[in-house]
Amino acid sequence: MKRILVTGGAGFLGSHLIDRLVEHGHEVVCLDNLQTGNEENIKHLEERITFVKHDITNSFPDLGDFDEIYNLACPASPIHYQANPVHTFKTSILGALNVLELARQTGAKIFQASTSEVYGDPLVHPQPEDYWGNVNPIGIRSCYDEGKRGAETLFSDYARMYNVEIKIVRIFNTYGPRMDPKDGRVVSNFIMQSLQNKSLTVYGDGKQSRSFCYVDDLIEGFIRMMATPKEIQGPINLGNPNEFTMLELAKKVIRFTGNESPLQFNELPQDDPKQRQPVIDEASHILNWHPKVSLDIGLQKTIAYFVNRVEC
Numbered sequence: 001m002k003r004i005l006v007t008g009g010a011g012f013l014g015s016h017l018i019d020r021l022v023e024h025g026h027e028v029v030c031l032d033n034l035q036t037g038n039e040e041n042i043k044h045l046e047e048r049i050t051f052v053k054h055d056i057t058n059s060f061p062d063l064g065d066f067d068e069i070y071n072l073a074c075p076a077s078p079i080h081y082q083a084n085p086v087h088t089f090k091t092s093i094l095g096a097l098n099v100l101e102l103a104r105q106t107g108a109k110i111f112q113a114s115t116s117e118v119y120g121d122p123l124v125h126p127q128p129e130d131y132w133g134n135v136n137p138i139g140i141r142s143c144y145d146e147g148k149r150g151a152e153t154l155f156s157d158y159a160r161m162y163n164v165e166i167k168i169v170r171i172f173n174t175y176g177p178r179m180d181p182k183d184g185r186v187v188s189n190f191i192m193q194s195l196q197n198k199s200l201t202v203y204g205d206g207k208q209s210r211s212f213c214y215v216d217d218l219i220e221g222f223i224r225m226m227a228t229p230k231e232i233q234g235p236i237n238l239g240n241p242n243e244f245t246m247l248e249l250a251k252k253v254i255r256f257t258g259n260e261s262p263l264q265f266n267e268l269p270q271d272d273p274k275q276r277q278p279v280i281d282e283a284s285h286i287l288n289w290h291p292k293v294s295l296d297i298g299l300q301k302t303i304a305y306f307v308n309r310v311e312c
């Protein structure tokens with residue numbers, strides 16, 4: 001049994017990760033400021049984990065020693081990370097420094113939830129890990145993109161300077177149950193809008209693409225990455241390489257909800273990447289990881305979860 005810290009553990013991905021860690025018999029401390037997360041996501045675990053309400057940009061209370069730290073704390077939805085961009089940048093950089101110091105002091109292995117956003121609006125398609133990206137340093141997405149790039153730098157320098165054992169994964173758009181219905185990301189927006197018989201808000205012409213990974217597949221990748229030998233540091237892409245336009249996604253959501261929701265075309269946000277698809281050869285060779293859940297199946301599972309949220 002290991003003692004494991006999960007920052008951002010009350011969020012969408014964090015709560016699924018904690019489910020898996022508890023299932024494996026580990027002792028888990030969940031640390032979260034509840035900015036975009038929700039205690040409801042971990043309520044079923046309240047007897048089995050310790051919850052600490054704390055912002056990772058502030059120095060940490062004494063939490064004891066850890067074998068492993070997963071750093072997931074950071075709003076992931078553009079509307080949330082853009083709401084207070086300075087705090088987002090602090091979360092990415094000061095937060096990373098605080099968790100890295102904790103890892104250094106306690107000898108913990110540390111995992112960073114990085115993102116496909118480090119590739120920006122990519123000029124190379126699909127994106128392998130050795131592509132350095134095309135990122136606007138001063139745009140409205142920069143607090144997140146550059147913050148996550150800076151965090152990768154800090155992780156890499158802590159490994160080089162202090163021999164801290166690091167694991168970096170770059171997550172491509174992931175969806176599933178426990179996304180916040182008001183989160184603002186495309187999958188939760190389309191599903192909620194369709195279930196409520198509202199128009200689906202397609203930004204731009206809807207021809208921009210993303211590759212959507214179901215949450216269970218992603219969490220399996222996290223666990224496999226954390227279990228790799230010390231020399232494996234990443235960054236490693238984790239995502240489902242099947243790529244869809246937002247129009248294709250909208251059509252699928254409409255088909256699976258059974259509601260004839262119309263499309264409403266809104267302005268495309270600034271710096272919105274036109275396309276995104278991971279090369280997952282590294283994850284395949286190093287982790288023997290392959291996403292298994294198709295978008296059709298994953299959407300149906302996610303819609304089943306959101307149906308209950310609409311009724312509540």
Ligand code: NAD
Nearest residue numbers: 008010011012013033034035036037055056073074171174
């Ligand atoms: P989420 O918003 O549901 O979860 C983030 C969690 O971090 C929330 O519980 C929030 O309250 C907490 N948090 C935010 N700032 C904090 C701070 N300063 N101190 C303490 N807690 C803080 O988002 P998610 O989709 O679960 O994303 C989790 C992580 O994965 C994030 O780091 C995100 O950047 C990364 N990621 C997610 C995706 C995706 O598609 N879901 C893609 C790329 C990267």
Ligand code: UDP
Nearest residue numbers: 078184185186187189201202203208246272
């Ligand atoms: N998007 C959309 N309608 C929405 C929300 C998002 O068309 O209601 C688009 C958005 O412009 C982007 C894609 O869907 O091109 C994915 O957006 P999301 O916010 O989910 O993630 P990210 O842009 O970070 O990949």
